[in-house]
Amino acid sequence: MDLHVSLVGRKDLSGEIYRQLRRAILEDRLRPGDALPPTRVLARGLGVSRTTATLAYERLAGEGFVTSRVGAGTFVSERVARVPKDAATRRARPVDKEALRPRRIWDSIPIPTAFDRPAAFDFRSGLPDASLFPHRAWRRVMARALREDSAVSGGVYGHPAGHRGLREAIARHIGIARGVTASPDDVVVTSGTQQALDLIARVLLSPGDTVAVEDPGYPPPRRLFTSLGARVHHVPVDADGLMVDALPRHTRLVYVTPSHQYPLGMSMTLSRRVALLAWAERHHAAIIEDDYDSEFRFGGRPIEPLQTLDSAGRVVYVGSFSKTLLPTLRLGFVVTPPSLSKAVYKAKHVTDWHTSMLAQAALARFIDEGGFARHIRRVGAVYRMRHAMITATLMREFAGRLDVIPSAAGLHVAATARASADQVAAIASRAADAGVAVQELSKFAAGAAWRSGLLLGFGAIATGHIEEGLRRLRACFR
Amino acid sequence: MDLHVSLVGRKDLSGEIYRQLRRAILEDRLRPGDALPPTRVLARGLGVSRTTATLAYERLAGEGFVTSRVGAGTFVSERVARVPKDAATRRARPVDKEALRPRRIWDSIPIPTAFDRPAAFDFRSGLPDASLFPHRAWRRVMARALREDSAVSGGVYGHPAGHRGLREAIARHIGIARGVTASPDDVVVTSGTQQALDLIARVLLSPGDTVAVEDPGYPPPRRLFTSLGARVHHVPVDADGLMVDALPRHTRLVYVTPSHQYPLGMSMTLSRRVALLAWAERHHAAIIEDDYDSEFRFGGRPIEPLQTLDSAGRVVYVGSFSKTLLPTLRLGFVVTPPSLSKAVYKAKHVTDWHTSMLAQAALARFIDEGGFARHIRRVGAVYRMRHAMITATLMREFAGRLDVIPSAAGLHVAATARASADQVAAIASRAADAGVAVQELSKFAAGAAWRSGLLLGFGAIATGHIEEGLRRLRACFR
Numbered sequence: 001m002d003l004h005v006s007l008v009g010r011k012d013l014s015g016e017i018y019r020q021l022r023r024a025i026l027e028d029r030l031r032p033g034d035a036l037p038p039t040r041v042l043a044r045g046l047g048v049s050r051t052t053a054t055l056a057y058e059r060l061a062g063e064g065f066v067t068s069r070v071g072a073g074t075f076v077s078e079r080v081a082r083v084p085k086d087a088a089t090r091r092a093r094p095v096d097k098e099a100l101r102p103r104r105i106w107d108s109i110p111i112p113t114a115f116d117r118p119a120a121f122d123f124r125s126g127l128p129d130a131s132l133f134p135h136r137a138w139r140r141v142m143a144r145a146l147r148e149d150s151a152v153s154g155g156v157y158g159h160p161a162g163h164r165g166l167r168e169a170i171a172r173h174i175g176i177a178r179g180v181t182a183s184p185d186d187v188v189v190t191s192g193t194q195q196a197l198d199l200i201a202r203v204l205l206s207p208g209d210t211v212a213v214e215d216p217g218y219p220p221p222r223r224l225f226t227s228l229g230a231r232v233h234h235v236p237v238d239a240d241g242l243m244v245d246a247l248p249r250h251t252r253l254v255y256v257t258p259s260h261q262y263p264l265g266m267s268m269t270l271s272r273r274v275a276l277l278a279w280a281e282r283h284h285a286a287i288i289e290d291d292y293d294s295e296f297r298f299g300g301r302p303i304e305p306l307q308t309l310d311s312a313g314r315v316v317y318v319g320s321f322s323k324t325l326l327p328t329l330r331l332g333f334v335v336t337p338p339s340l341s342k343a344v345y346k347a348k349h350v351t352d353w354h355t356s357m358l359a360q361a362a363l364a365r366f367i368d369e370g371g372f373a374r375h376i377r378r379v380g381a382v383y384r385m386r387h388a389m390i391t392a393t394l395m396r397e398f399a400g401r402l403d404v405i406p407s408a409a410g411l412h413v414a415a416t417a418r419a420s421a422d423q424v425a426a427i428a429s430r431a432a433d434a435g436v437a438v439q440e441l442s443k444f445a446a447g448a449a450w451r452s453g454l455l456l457g458f459g460a461i462a463t464g465h466i467e468e469g470l471r472r473l474r475a476c477f478r
Numbered sequence: 479m480d481l482h483v484s485l486v487g488r489k490d491l492s493g494e495i496y497r498q499l500r501r502a503i504l505e506d507r508l509r510p511g512d513a514l515p516p517t518r519v520l521a522r523g524l525g526v527s528r529t530t531a532t533l534a535y536e537r538l539a540g541e542g543f544v545t546s547r548v549g550a551g552t553f554v555s556e557r558v559a560r561v562p563k564d565a566a567t568r569r570a571r572p573v574d575k576e577a578l579r580p581r582r583i584w585d586s587i588p589i590p591t592a593f594d595r596p597a598a599f600d601f602r603s604g605l606p607d608a609s610l611f612p613h614r615a616w617r618r619v620m621a622r623a624l625r626e627d628s629a630v631s632g633g634v635y636g637h638p639a640g641h642r643g644l645r646e647a648i649a650r651h652i653g654i655a656r657g658v659t660a661s662p663d664d665v666v667v668t669s670g671t672q673q674a675l676d677l678i679a680r681v682l683l684s685p686g687d688t689v690a691v692e693d694p695g696y697p698p699p700r701r702l703f704t705s706l707g708a709r710v711h712h713v714p715v716d717a718d719g720l721m722v723d724a725l726p727r728h729t730r731l732v733y734v735t736p737s738h739q740y741p742l743g744m745s746m747t748l749s750r751r752v753a754l755l756a757w758a759e760r761h762h763a764a765i766i767e768d769d770y771d772s773e774f775r776f777g778g779r780p781i782e783p784l785q786t787l788d789s790a791g792r793v794v795y796v797g798s799f800s801k802t803l804l805p806t807l808r809l810g811f812v813v814t815p816p817s818l819s820k821a822v823y824k825a826k827h828v829t830d831w832h833t834s835m836l837a838q839a840a841l842a843r844f845i846d847e848g849g850f851a852r853h854i855r856r857v858g859a860v861y862r863m864r865h866a867m868i869t870a871t872l873m874r875e876f877a878g879r880l881d882v883i884p885s886a887a888g889l890h891v892a893a894t895a896r897a898s899a900d901q902v903a904a905i906a907s908r909a910a911d912a913g914v915a916v917q918e919l920s921k922f923a924a925g926a927a928w929r930s931g932l933l934l935g936f937g938a939i940a941t942g943h944i945e946e947g948l949r950r951l952r953a954c955f956r
Binding site for chain 1: 482483484485498502505507508509522523524525574575576577578579580581584587588589590605606607608609611613616617620621624625629630631632633634635636638668669670672673676680681682683684685698701702705707747748749764779780781782787790791792804805806807808815816817818820821823824825827828829830831832833834835836837937938
C-alpha cells in the first residue's frame with residue numbers, strides 16, 4: 001500500500017494525518033476496499049499518540065471517506081466517487097486560469113487602478129476634504145443609531161427602499177437645498193451614485209438599447225452601461241451643456257450632469273434643459289439627472305433641477321453623500337418617477353436587499369438634528385475660498401495658457417488649454433514628478449478631437465497648499 | 479446649507495423670492511422653527527441686492543409666514559396652516575404613471591413584503607438573534623476604525639475588492655473555520671450574499687443562459703437570475719442533496735447550498751459533491767457554493783466544502799456575516815477561482831465601487847482581535863441548545879405528524895409533514911393567529927408536487943420562548 005504520511009512540526013498532527021489520508025483517497029492512491037493501518041500501528045510509525053491517529057480516522061469516517069468494521073479494521077469506502085486522477089486536490093496543483101470564461105463584454109471594461117495615489121499637492125477631482133469630516137458628531141450618531149434604532153439592531157432584514165427616517169430626511173433636504181419635489185416614497189437609498197445608476201439601468205435597459213452620455217463626461221457610468229450590454233453613444237457638450245440636437249433618435253436613456261457638468265464644470269442653461277425634457281418626451285426616453293456635488297454653491301443663481309421642470313415623469317434624480325460626507329460611506333439615493341418606483345425597488349431587493357442600515361440610521365439622525373446642514377455650511381465656506389483662489393490664480397498666472405471655464409458650484413474647476421492634448425499630457429506628467437496631481441480633460445473625452453485642458457479639484461488639497469501647488473504647476477508649462 | 483431659490487430673468491426678483499419661500503413653507507419643506515438664511519447670505523447667493531431679499535422677508539413676515547427675533551434671525555412661524563401633506567409633495571403637476579416602461583422581466587419579480595412581521599413566537603428562518611449581537615464591542619471597533627483607519631477616513635474611494643485587512647482576516651477565518659483554501663487576493667468583499675451572487679451572475683450569464691437552482695430552494699437568487707434574463711431550471715433535491723443526474727445539459731451555472739441545504743437543512747454527501755464537481759467539469763459549468771450559516775455546527779464532522787474539493791477552478795464560494803453578526807450590516811464575500819477574479823473585481827467596481835469601508839474596517843479589527851471567534855463560540859452554544867430543544871420536541875411531541883430532517887448546522891430545522899400542503903398552510907395560518915410565525919416548506923418549492931412540511935428557525939426566538947411556541951404550534955395540528 002502506498003500510504004505516505006509525513007509529519008513536520010508538532011502542530012495539528014491529527015489534522016495533518018486526516019488531510020494526507022483524504023488526499024490519498026481522492027487521488028486514488030488509496031482505493032475502495034483498501035485497509036488503513038490500525039491506529040496503533042500508524043501512531044507508532046509516526047511517533048504520535050494513538051488518540052491523535054484515532055481522531056483523524058474518526059473525521060474521515062464522519063465524512064464518509066472510510067468505514068470501520070468491528071473486528072476487521074478500517075477501510076476506504078466503496079461509494080466515494082473519485083476525482084479524476086490528474087486532478088488531485090486544489091492544493092496539489094495550480095488551478096486552471098481559464099476554467100471559466102467571463103462574458104466577453106468584461107474584456108472591454110478597464111481594470112480600475114489608482115484608488116490611492118497620494119500626492120503632496122492633490123488636485124484630483126471628485127474627492128471631498130476628509131479632514132473636514134465631522135468625526136466626533138458622526139461617531140455619536142452612529143453609536144446612538146446602533147443602540148436605539150430598531151431598524152439597525154432588530155436583527156431582521158431592512159426595507160429595500162431604505163431606512164424610513166432617512167428617506168424622509170432626504171426628501172426634506174433636497175426640497176430645501178435643491179428645490180427637488182419628492183415625497184419619502186419616491187426615494188430609494190442606494191450604496192452611492194454608481195449603484196443608483198445600476199438600478200435604473202437594470203430597470204430600463206435591455207441589451208442593445210442606446211444610452212446617451214455627455215462627451216466629455218464621467219467614465220464610470222459609461223462602463224456600467226457597457227457592461228449591461230447597452231450601446232453607449234457620446235453626445236458632445238458645448239458651453240450650454242449637452243447638445244440636445246445631437247442625441248440619436250432611438251436613445252432610451254440620457255445620462256446628464258446638469259448642475260455642474262462633469263468634467264467641464266458649467267451648468268446646463270434653462271433653455272437647454274427645457275429642450276432636453278421636450279426631446280425626451282417626444283422620443284419616449286428617460287433622463288438621469290446626476291446632481292453629484294451641487295450642494296456647494298459659490299454664487300450665481302441655481303437653475304431649477306430637471307426633476308422639478310419635468311412635468312411628464314421622465315426624469316430620475318440621483319444624489320450622493322460621497323462629496324458632502326465621505327465617499328467610503330457609500331451612501332446615495334435616487335428619486336424615481338411614479339412609473340419606475342416599483343421596479344427600482346424590486347431591483348434594489350434582488351441586487352443587495354438594502355443598503356447598510358447603520359449608516360442610514362446615523363445619517364437620518366445627522367440630518368434631522370441639523371448637523372448635516374451645519375456641516376455643509378461650514379465646509380462650503382472652505383470650498384468657496386478654495387474655488388475663488390484657484391479661479392483667480394488661473395486667470396492671473398496662467399493667462400494665455402489656460403482658459404477657465406466659469407463655474408459656480410461643486411468641488412472642481414476646469415480650464416481649456418491652448419496647448420495640444422499631448423503637450424498637456426507632458427505637463428501633467430512633469431507636474432506629477434513635482435508632487436502635483438492634476439487630471440487631463442482629454443482623458444474624459446471619447447472623441448479624439450476634443451480640446452485639451454486640465455481639471456483641478458479642490459476637495460483633496462488643503463487651502464494652504466493651493467498656492468504652492470499652482471506655482472509648481474505653472475513651472476511645468478515651460 | 480443653501481436654501482434653493484431659482485431666479486430667472488430680472489423682473490420682480492423680490493416677488494419671486496417671496497413666492498418660492500412661501501411655497502416651501504406651505505409644502506412643509508420649510509418647517510415651523512426652521513431658520514431662514516440671513517438676508518445678506520441669501521442676497522449674495524442669488525446675486526441680488528440685500529434690499530431685494532429684505533423686501534421678500536418683510537412681505538413673508540407681514541403675512542405671518544415668518545417671525546423675526548432681534549439678534550437671532552428669521553424663523554418660520556409655528557401656526558401657519560399647511561397644505562395637507564399628501565397634496566404638498568407632487569405639486570400641481572400630474573405625473574404620468576406610465577411615462578416610462580420598465581423591462582417586462584420586472585413584472586415577473588414579486589414585490590418584496592413583510593420585512594418586519596413581529597410575532598410573539600418567531601420561528602422564521604434566516605435571522606440571527608439580534609439580542610446576542612456584541613453591541614459594545616462593535617461600537618468600540620467602529621469608533622476606532624473611524625478614527626484610525628486611513629482606508630475609512632482618507633476621503634478617497636476604496637479598493638473595489640474591499641478593505642485589505644478584512645480580506646486577509648476573511649481568508650484566515652474561512653481557512654480555519656471552514657477549511658476553504660483562499661488567499662486574500664481571491665476574496666472580494668460584498669454587501670451581503672445577494673450581491674455576491676449578482677456579481678457572479680453578471681460576470682458569467684448572458685440573457686438566455688441556463689442556471690440550475692435547488693428545488694426546494696432559496697427564492698432570492700432565483701429572482702436575481704430571472705431579472706438578468708437567465709433561464710432558471712429547478713433541480714430536485716433528495717436526502718443526499720442536489721440530484722446531479724437531473725441537471726440540464728446546457729447549464730452554465732449551478733447554485734447550491736451544500737453545507738446546510740436551504741430550506742431542508744441536510745448536508746450534501748461527499749459522493750454527491752464529487753459527482754457535482756465532475757459534472758461541472760464535463761459540462762464546463764460553474765458552481766456557486768453558498769455557505770450561508772454553517773459557522774454554527776452542532777455535531778458531526780463537517781464535510782469538505784466544494785471549494786476545497788474542486789481541483790478545476792469551477793467553484794465560487796460565497797459567505798455572509800448576516801447570520802453571524804446582523805443582516806442589516808450587509809457584509810458578505812466571494813472567493814473567486816483565478817479565471818473569474820478580474821471580472822468579478824470589475825463587476826464590483828461598476829456596480830457600486832466598493833462596500834462601505836467603515837463596516838469593513840470595523841469587522842477586520844473584530845476578527846483580528848479575536849472578538850469574532852469568541853462571539854461565534856458564545857452564540858453557537860445558545861443556538862446549539864435551541865437546535866437540540868426543537869429537534870427533541872418535534873420528535874417527541876409531533877411524532878406521526880412531522881418527520882424531522884436531520885441537520886447538524888445552521889439556524890433552522892426542517893420537518894416534512896404527513897398532512898397535505900393545504901393542511902399545513904391552514905396549520906401555519908392558525909399558528910399565526912396564536913402568535914407563532916412558522917414557514918411552510920412548500921413555499922420554497924417550484925414543483926407543485928413537492929412534499930409539505932414546516933421550517934423552524936431558531937435565530938429570532940428567545941430560548942425561553944421555544945417550549946411555549948412549540949406547544950401552541952402543536953395545538954394548531956388538531
